[in-house]
Amino acid sequence: MQTKKINKVFLEALKEAYRGVISSDQNSTPKSTRILVAEKIKATFELINYQIKGSENLPYESGSIFIYNHLLNHQYLTVDTNFQLTLDSHFISSKILYTYYGITGERVVRYPLPEETNHKAYYDALDYTKVYSKAFTAPQTSKEKIKAAHENFRIKTTENLNKQKGLVFSPEGNSYTTENSPGPFKKGIFRLAASLKKQPYIVPLIMSGFDKLPSEAIYKCEIMPAFKMSDYGINSPDHPEMENVIQTINNQYKVWVKALAKKDVYFKDEIEILKKRVNAKKNSENLVVFYGSSSIRLWKSLETDFPTLNVLNLGFGGAYIDSLIHYFETLFTFKAPKAIVLYLGGNDLNLGYSAEKIVEMIKGFITTIRCKFPNTLVFNISIKPSIERIEKMETIRKINGLMQDFSDQQKDLFQVDFYKKMMKDGQVKNEFLLRDGLHLNNEGYKVLKDILQASFSQASI
Structure with missing residues (x-):
């Protein structure tokens, strides 16, 4: 799509999502309205380039706090008079929580100023928890009213987390450009997390590019490993080290945002790491090289799973x-x-x-391998079924079947049927997958190890 056209198409889709909320039927519930906007926003982001990395880090518990560095919106992306849909928070609600947990999550938004009628209409329909922001508080608002709002925030947020609803929250209380993000973190959400009897996971979401037009940037979100305040030794909201810990998290965020903004989509950073791994491999005798995408990259126990083999992991995510x-x-x-x-x-x-095109590409790559290493055995693991790709299951089955047929006709090519072990009664065995419904958990890797071991034995490795 042409550069200028994609911005216009994206804006029109945002406006449609906005109109869907403010024109919703009076009988609509906040829950149904949230689902409506999540589905529309999810479809809207499919129109442009975006990246989600690190979905394997999502905790199984939906009742987590999803913190993010809040980015400004480009002025062009204004859906109504003086009103914009915050892209980063809507992305998180629709593309992370709604996609992976089936919930839209709870949001915390500021009370509108009296003249911000569009802001009020939109967020009233969604019934999110409201707090007062210093920069957007009418002069006549009393301290008692502000205090009551913050107490209501504490009560509602605690209740929602206990109900596993999940909370989307920016600790900054303000928005910034990617280059200046994040701003200083406020203490509130971290003190709340530390105060709960069962501390929730805090999931850091790193955002980049959402302050730009779609034609100017790739919107990126990287999910980092979740933590609890107790991991830092914080078990109460008044712990003397609270401020130092928050500053540590804030500083780490600055590193993460800067790194994500610089990351390219052509895997150069990951390839540099793999090149160093290759150079550090002293023993290259009888190497068994694992090469592929995230299912290879995330196989942390590879060496211990195959202790008698000289293995080398050259996987890189998203390949x-x-x-x-x-x-x-x-x-x-x-x-x-x-x-x-x-x-x-x-x-x-x-x-x-x-399916046919993907199979031809795989065959072409195997030919490339054969040209360089004519006597090397090749094991091709079938594409696993996953909840994330449930709509593509028929294509996956077809690819695996065609590759099995091809393998049967080839010398020294072994098709490893992982697909069947991941299925039961026509359903994906989610006990072998992480929360994202795509990547393998430890149990999944145990199954894959056993299947591969059988194939290795068949090939006398």
Whole structure:
């Protein structure tokens, strides 16, 4: 789509989501209205380029606090007179909480000024918890009213977390450009988390680019590992180290935001890390190289799972088949390995490719491997089923079937059928997956290890 056109199309979709809320039927409940806007916003972001990284870090508990660095909106993306939909928080509600937990989450918004009628109409329909913001508080507002609002925030937030509703919250209380983000963190949400009998997880969401037009930037969100305040030794809201811990988190956020803003979509940073890993590998005899996307990258127990093999993990997250082909010569600088274990094709489903096209690309890559290493055994792990890609299951089955047929005709190519072990009675076994419904958990890797071990034995490795 043309550069200028994508901005216009994106804005029109935002306006449609906005109109859907303020024109909702009087009988609509806040819950149904939240779902309506989540679905519309989710579809809106599909119109542009965005990235979500680190979904494997999402905790299983939906009753977590999802903190984020709040970014300004570009002025062009104004949906009504003096009103904008905050892109980052709406992205989190729709693309993170609604997608992975089936909830829209609770939000905390500021009370509007008297003249902000559009702001009031929109957030009244969604019935989010409101607090007063210093920069947006009418002069006549009494201290008692402000204090009562903050107490109501504490009560409602505690209640919602206990009900596993999840809370989307920016600790800054203000918004910034990506370059100046994050601002100083306020204590409130961290003190609240520390005060609860069962401390909730705090999930850091790093946001970048949402202050730009879609034509100017890729909107990025990286999910970092969740933590509890008790992980820092904080078990009460009045702990003497509270301010120091918050400052530590704030400083870490600055590093994360800067790194995410610089990250490119061509995996250069990850490839540099893998090149160092290759160079650090002293023993290249009888190497068994695992090469592919996140299912390889996240296999932390690879060496202990195969203690008798000389393994090397060269996985990088989000890799497409083209990416793996592109960096093959860059990474495979050692002598011919004994075997190469591949996991690829899953991410290419998101590009809208047909099963036949993906299979042809995999075949082409295997030919590339054969040209460089004619005597190396190749094990291709079938694309696993996942809840995240439930709508693409038929395509996944077709790819796996075609690859099995191809493998049966090839010497030294082994198709590893992981798909069947991940299914039961036509349903995906979610006990083998992380909260994101896509990546494997420890139990999933145990299953994959056993299947691969059987294939290795068959090939006399």
